[in-house]
Amino acid sequence: MPIRDILQLGHPVLRQIAQPVPDPTAPTVAALVTDLTDTVAHWRETTGYGRAIAAPQIGELQRVVLLRLPGQPVWPFINPSIVAYSPEKTVVWDACLSFLSIFMQVERYEWIMVRYQDLAGQWHETYAGREDDLAELLQHEIDHLDGILSIDRIVDIKTLCSREEFERQYRADSPYGRS
Structure with missing residues (x-):
């Protein structure tokens, strides 16, 4: 499947709410997953960033x-x-393929429980915690489905920095420093 263009900050679709998928087993959903897979793989290979992607981004x-x-x-x-989240929150560095030139610190729950369907339509629940920074990552991507961007969750505007400055000062100690 093709590598799709990623919509960039300012595109109105990024602020819209995504619709539920009525039939996860539909061939169009499998094709969408393939496009998302190919697109995020391409970005990871060409930029060094990209652990996840949400459908509205394409x-x-x-x-x-x-x-x-x-x-x-x-x-x-x-x-x-x-469906559940920790009472505790943590501050983490965040970035997005839809605006990869800027980084910022945001507040996220330390752990979450996520309910979702697989491509066979089966329901699952998974715990996402600090391991693999899964809690932070899933919160970021689920926000995309609700038209929320990480810049909406910035804890302090003074943490906003360029990609170059982030890489110079902070990347080694962040999830982006682990490949």
Whole structure:
């Protein structure tokens, strides 16, 4: 399948709410997952960034998220929702393929429980914590499904920095420093 263009900050689709997928087993959903897989793989190869992507980022207003963690199989989440979360929050560095030139610190729950469907339509629940920074990553991607961007969650405007400055000062100690 083709590598799709990623919509960039300011594109109105990024602020829209994605619609539930009525039939996760539909061939169009499998094709969308393939496009998301190919697109995020391309970005990872060409920029060094890209662990996950949400369908709205390629212009598809469907509730589909794809994780592509290093050394693990791709993990599609169809109709994901956060069903529980920790009382504690943490501040983490965040960036986005839709505006990869800027980084910022955001506040996220330390752990979450996510309910989602797989491509066979089966429902699952998974715990996402600090391991692989899964809690932060899933919160970021599920936000995309609701038209929320990480810049909406910035804790302090003074943490906003360029990609170059982030790489110089902070990348080694962040999830982006682990490949």
